[in-house]
Amino acid sequence: MPFVPHSKADINAMLSTIGVDQIEDLFDEIPLVIKARPFEKIPENISESELTRLMTARANEDGVDLNFIGAGAYEHYIPWAVWDIVSRGEIMTSYTPYQAEASQGNLQMIYEYQSMISSLMGLDCSNASLYDGASGLAEAILMAVRIQLDKPKKILILGDVSPNYLEVLHVLLPHQGIEIDLDLNLNLDKNIKNLYAAVVIVQPSFLGLIQPVDVLTDWAHAAGALVIALVNPIAMSLLKPPGEWSAAENLDKGADIACGEAQPLGVPLAFGGPYLGFICCKKKYVRQMPGRIVGRTIDLEGKEGFCLTLQAREQHIRRAKATSNICTNQGLLVAAAMVYMSLLGETGLKQVAKQCYLNALALREKLIQIDGVKLIHTGPWFHEFAVSMPLPIDKIREELAREGIQAGIEVNMPGFSNVLLICSTEVHTSLDHDRYVNALKYVLSQAKIESCFNKNTELDGVTGAEKILC
Amino acid sequence: MLIFEQSNLNPIPDNHLAPFQEVKPEKLIGLDSKYLRTENSRTVLPNLSELSVIRHCVKNSQKNFSIDTHMYPLGSCTMKYNPRAAHRLASLPGFLNKHPLAHSLNTQGFLSCLYELQEILLELTGMTGVSLSPMAGAQGELAGVLMIKAYHRARGDLKRDIFLIPDAAHGTNPATASMAGFKVIEVKTQTEGDVDLSELKKLLEIYSDQIAGMMLTNPSTLGVFERNILEITDCIHKAGGLLYYDGANLNAIMGKSRPGDMGFDVMHMNLHKTFATPHGSGGPGSGPVLVNNKLKAYLPIPIVGKNNFGKYFLKTKEELPESIGRLSAFHGNAGILLRAFAYARLLGRSGLKQASEVAVLNANYLMKKLEKLGFTLAFPERRATHEFIITLQKELKAYKISALDLAKRLLDYGIHAPTMYFPLLVPECLLVEPTETESLKALDYFIEVMSKILEEIKTNPEWVKQAPHTLPVRRLDDVKAARELDIAWREK
Numbered sequence: 027m028p029f030v031p032h033s034k035a036d037i038n039a040m041l042s043t044i045g046v047d048q049i050e051d052l053f054d055e056i057p058l059v060i061k062a063r064p065f066e067k068i069p070e071n072i073s074e075s076e077l078t079r080l081m082t083a084r085a086n087e088d089g090v091d092l093n094f095i096g097a098g099a100y101e102h103y104i105p106w107a108v109w110d111i112v113s114r115g116e117i118m119t120s121y122t123p124y125q126a127e128a129s130q131g132n133l134q135m136i137y138e139y140q141s142m143i144s145s146l147m148g149l150d151c152s153n154a155s156l157y158d159g160a161s162g163l164a165e166a167i168l169m170a171v172r173i174q175l176d177k178p179k180k181i182l183i184l185g186d187v188s189p190n191y192l193e194v195l196h197v198l199l200p201h202q203g204i205e206i207d208l209d210l211n212l213n214l215d216k217n218i219k220n221l222y223a224a225v226v227i228v229q230p231s232f233l234g235l236i237q238p239v240d241v242l243t244d245w246a247h248a249a250g251a252l253v254i255a256l257v258n259p260i261a262m263s264l265l266k267p268p269g270e271w272s273a274a275e276n277l278d279k280g281a282d283i284a285c286g287e288a289q290p291l292g293v294p295l296a297f298g299g300p301y302l303g304f305i306c307c308k309k310k311y312v313r314q315m316p317g318r319i320v321g322r323t324i325d326l327e328g329k330e331g332f333c334l335t336l337q338a339r340e341q342h343i344r345r346a347k348a349t350s351n352i353c354t355n356q357g358l359l360v361a362a363a364m365v366y367m368s369l370l371g372e373t374g375l376k377q378v379a380k381q382c383y384l385n386a387l388a389l390r391e392k393l394i395q396i397d398g399v400k401l402i403h404t405g406p407w408f409h410e411f412a413v414s415m416p417l418p419i420d421k422i423r424e425e426l427a428r429e430g431i432q433a434g435i436e437v438n439m440p441g442f443s444n445v446l447l448i449c450s451t452e453v454h455t456s457l458d459h460d461r462y463v464n465a466l467k468y469v470l471s472q473a474k475i476e477s478c479f480n481k482n483t484e485l486d487g488v489t490g491a492e493k494i495l496c
Numbered sequence: 497m498l499i500f501e502q503s504n505l506n507p508i509p510d511n512h513l514a515p516f517q518e519v520k521p522e523k524l525i526g527l528d529s530k531y532l533r534t535e536n537s538r539t540v541l542p543n544l545s546e547l548s549v550i551r552h553c554v555k556n557s558q559k560n561f562s563i564d565t566h567m568y569p570l571g572s573c574t575m576k577y578n579p580r581a582a583h584r585l586a587s588l589p590g591f592l593n594k595h596p597l598a599h600s601l602n603t604q605g606f607l608s609c610l611y612e613l614q615e616i617l618l619e620l621t622g623m624t625g626v627s628l629s630p631m632a633g634a635q636g637e638l639a640g641v642l643m644i645k646a647y648h649r650a651r652g653d654l655k656r657d658i659f660l661i662p663d664a665a666h667g668t669n670p671a672t673a674s675m676a677g678f679k680v681i682e683v684k685t686q687t688e689g690d691v692d693l694s695e696l697k698k699l700l701e702i703y704s705d706q707i708a709g710m711m712l713t714n715p716s717t718l719g720v721f722e723r724n725i726l727e728i729t730d731c732i733h734k735a736g737g738l739l740y741y742d743g744a745n746l747n748a749i750m751g752k753s754r755p756g757d758m759g760f761d762v763m764h765m766n767l768h769k770t771f772a773t774p775h776g777s778g779g780p781g782s783g784p785v786l787v788n789n790k791l792k793a794y795l796p797i798p799i800v801g802k803n804n805f806g807k808y809f810l811k812t813k814e815e816l817p818e819s820i821g822r823l824s825a826f827h828g829n830a831g832i833l834l835r836a837f838a839y840a841r842l843l844g845r846s847g848l849k850q851a852s853e854v855a856v857l858n859a860n861y862l863m864k865k866l867e868k869l870g871f872t873l874a875f876p877e878r879r880a881t882h883e884f885i886i887t888l889q890k891e892l893k894a895y896k897i898s899a900l901d902l903a904k905r906l907l908d909y910g911i912h913a914p915t916m917y918f919p920l921l922v923p924e925c926l927l928v929e930p931t932e933t934e935s936l937k938a939l940d941y942f943i944e945v946m947s948k949i950l951e952e953i954k955t956n957p958e959w960v961k962q963a964p965h966t967l968p969v970r971r972l973d974d975v976k977a978a979r980e981l982d983i984a985w986r987e988k
Binding site for chain 1: 531537558562596614666721822847933968971
């Protein structure tokens with residue numbers, strides 16, 4: 027079913043207009059030796075109804091989980107209206123708005139998104155999206171290096187950052203000669219004067235910790251570095267936004283660039299994508315920003331309208347000298363984020379953040395009552411936290427997965443073993459928490475019985491009842 | 497009107513969120529106020545009812561052109577019909593709500609679709625290795641160029657720092673090569689649209705052991721098949737370089753010729769073009785990267801594997817230690833890959849081939865008809881592939897009507913403008929790609945409109961120059977947009 031609308035008669039009429047006998051003649055410029063043989067492995071077509079059965083069975087096999095994993099992708103409640111609007115053909119099946127007159131709806135929605143996300147960050151400008159949080163951070167770093175031409179091409183990352191993000195940086199940055207240093211302990215006694223083009227501050231950190239961003243920002247600025255804020259946008263409705271980071275008034279206040287993953291703003295988990303990378307900055311740096319930007323202007327008759335602007339930064343104009351190679355971005359997800367933020371409004375978004383905070387707090391309290399479950403840090407946390415477990419994380423994850431519960435992910439931390447990173451957002455109820463806690467207790471108690479049983483089988487003369495009691 | 501200008505001054509009741517418990521700021525135990533956003537630090541988010549937001553967005557959406565509403569003969573972009581089934585099936589709860597780091601016990605269904613898509617793409621392209629992780633064509637290009645870099649490095653061949661790229665190439669090609677740390681040298685095109693072989697050979701002699709590779713689109717962006725492709729791949733390989741295939745134009749050759757058989761070592765596909773996933777007003781795309789055996793070890797992670805027990809899993813650095821690494825936080829645009837899988841299964845092996853056949857038939861039909869109307873073809877002696885170029889040089893000279901003017905006038909007739917001024921080397925060009933999903937009736941309407949506009953150009957050129965006349969806005973002042981930058985609304 028190739029969605030071809032031609033009848034046989036149509037095809038024949040067209041062939042005769044062109045002046046060839048058969049379709050194959052249209053491919054006569056392809057050298058014979060490289061003509062393709064018929065496919066053998068690609069399956070024959072199936073009907074839409076068969077495909078529906080097939081994919082429904084597979085989706086049902088995977089099931090809908092009770093999810094406590096965060097680690098860069100967060101489950102939030104998405105009002106039905108968001109994807110109902112975004113799935114409209116006029117938005118979903120439209121092209122990049124290069125033809126401004128035929129794209130005013132999309133252009134305005136992108137402009138409104140840019141306004142919302144930049145104000146959420148407390149900064150002046152935003153672009154029209156990047157691929158995801160990880161590539162967004164890479165682009166932010168490239169941008170900072172372009173601005174800081176007189177500084178070493180070195181970046182310092184303060185605090186815990188997603189190991190996957192680090193992997194992406196190690197793919198995208200070395201080719202421009204950029205080096206990355208990590209400082210997990212926020213050691214501010216070190217003198218870094220003029221050593222770094224930029225310092226990356228993560229809020230909240232990968233392990234869920236709320237960072238002392240004001241002092242970190244002032245410290246970085248005093249050393250001549252730009253500040254890149256890698257932040258969770260939901261958290262920014264509750265926590266101090268990057269544009270206001272600073273304890274002092276006299277310094278160049280606020281982070282210079284903010285970036286991250288805007289998936290929490292109305293984009294479903296969808297096994298990792300498509301997500302929504304965002305990047306915002308102070309106005310003075312806008313010409314170094316990568317990707318598309320929408321501006322408001324007027325038409326011939328003086329009527330307000332929108333168009334892509336500052337395109338001379340981009341690959342289709344500047345080619346090898348462009349600020350980035352990005353072309354296709356995440357436009358549809360921009361529309362989703364714009365609708366999501368509009369539906370929730372300022373108070374709604376803050377309410378989501380507060381409920382995330384309180385839900386994580388409530389779950390944490392319940393979990394640390396369990397024997398052997400220990401908190402790694404003393405907080406404060408946002409909606410994610412790390413605990414050490416008395417059992418290998420693989421075992422816990424697998425046993426809970428059998429019950430349709432995603433327990434969290436394992437993180438490697440020097441000096442600790444069996445560390446589980448757990449997230450709870452506003453979607454959870456206290457019953458969900460109880461289900462998780464009970465399932466976990468059961469797995470831990472089973473493991474205890476098993477280990478006792480293994481010990482006791484070595485002893486003769488012990489009754490079954492005594493074994494269980496041990 | 498902007499959404500902000502419709503906002504109520506104060507918050508209005510909202511019932512999207514069931515409060516888990518009543519939350520007051522003082523109950524945020526453990527959160528020092530120094531961390532919190534202050535009352536004065538306001539966002540511009542509007543206070544609106546659901547109905548107001550919906551009306552605003554729906555009215556806005558109606559100002560757009562889209563495939564669902566208009567024909568889009570947009571060269572190099574393959575704006576074909578996006579099947580509803582693919583979108584709906586990718587949105588099934590078991591897929592849509594799946595966390596990317598969920599346990600593999602609960603992701604076998606999703607992974608099986610991705611695995612089967614990998615197999616389909618391999619046979620379609622004639623390559624032997626694939627990674628689905630790049631999130632758009634440009635990222636696929638970057639992955640490919642980085643793999644070529646890794647290949648030369650592994651051989652201790654460290655001098656190779658030049659990429660050859662035809663002057664007709666997409667802007668992403670040179671931008672990508674330079675992002676990966678390479679120098680770019682442009683290769684000229686000769687008058688019939690093929691790469692200038694003698695110039696290519698000259699460059700190879702001058703820079704021989706500095707050539708890392710060449711990036712090429714075939715059919716090229718000029719809408720013609722590169723007839724000397726085997727000679728090109730051969731002489732690049734002899735010089736020690738590798739060949740990169742930009743898959744933007746794959747819709748012209750599915751089942752007809754395969755990049756792997758042409759001698760390419762690495763390529764990307766644009767699933768949002770060839771496999772009909774929605775363009776979504778500029779994205780998301782998906783740009784899987786495919787390689788032959790020379791580059792298999794360097795593919796970006798993750799890749800979906802299948803073990804001896806038939807279980808699917810994600811290969812990481814453990815299985816692929818020489819991989820160039822990870823390009824996205826998780827597994828690329830997985831939801832888009834599901835849509836591409838659905839599309840591939842609906843078409844099957846004969847449908848994919850037929851899609852290309854009819855795409856090429858439609859383009860050749862339009863080309864012939866436009867030529868008869870009196871439009872000038874850029875390459876009249878050549879077959880069209882799935883797209884072709886007309887040039888308005890003649891009209892510019894006689895009536896001062898540019899390609900831009902004609903493109904804008906098409907909008908008035910409900911047809912999206914073709915790609916304009918690309919490739920850069922054909923002056924006043926329009927690149928026309930109808931795709932296979934446009935009916936003969938739609939094509940004939942396009943011809944009829946082009947004929948009308950040609951008449952207007954001759955009789956009333958001023959009217960054409962002022963177009964569009966019927967859209968929500970007239971031509972926009974983009975100089976003002978750049979000079980008086982207004983890219984975010986703020987309360988005055």
